[in-house]
């Protein structure tokens with residue numbers, strides 16, 4: 001099938017998730033609406049063999065492509081607006097697989113009110129498929145990663161670990177929670193957990209500070225316990241190092257009483273918001289920028305978390 005015919009198919013598969021030009025596909029560029037607040041831009045791919053394999057249904061692969069990006073918008077306290085998708089296709093990808101992939105993407109786009117407004121297709125040899133989605137969004141008050149200071153609280157939504165057993169694809173991007181947190185003055189910084197708490201939390205700490213965790217407060221997912229039984233690593237290690245949790249990690253102001261925030265959260269969400277530790281001055285070079293077990297004073301999984309570009 002030629003490129004034009006395939007693009008016509010994709011347009012049909014996306015249906016109402018793809019508006020007509022000039023707002024959507026069919027012109028040289030899509031014309032986007034003016035953002036409310038600050039415009040946000042993020043990009044994330046799904047790559048065969050890295051983010052999915054033959055065990056993941058194509059619908060879930062298409063949804064995961066958008067949800068990975070939605071999680072980044074959530075982490076800024078933003079709303080998604082529109083997206084473009086770029087495909088790299090080898091000849092062995094069937095039309096049926098692609099239709100199901102785009103169907104999953106469409107359902108997800110309609111669920112999260114994101115319009116697919118353009119894209120591109122390139123051919124490649126060999127057995128491979130990758131899709132890259134660039135997502136445009138907006139935020140009234142974008143919440144960045146930096147700003148943690150000694151005394152602040154570390155909080156996390158949901159539960160962590162064992163994502164390979166299903167959550168890596170079945171997760172719900174925390175858009176409502178991100179918007180809610182961004183509207184609270186207690187929230188100083190935020191990010192989404194993609195590479196594991198052990199790695200991601202350190203990205204929020206400048207080199208003079210550390211995070212002292214109460215490890216009994218870390219919300220460990222049942223899947224982390226299941227993984228622990230399979231491989232003998234502790235459930236805590238799975239919770240801190242597996243990655244692909246897609247929960248929100250946030251820094252809350254240590255100078256204010258958090259009781260009103262925690263009460264309001266419980267009224268609005270069934271999802272848990274757990275206080276797992278405090279930001280502190282680093283006592284030594286070993287502590288600097290790391291997570292420390294507050295009970296033992298030892299660094300927790302200092303090299304843990306998903307390492308990109310490291311092979312398997």
Ligand SMILES: [Mg+2]
Pocket residue numbers: 071072075191192194
């Ligand atoms: Mg992120």
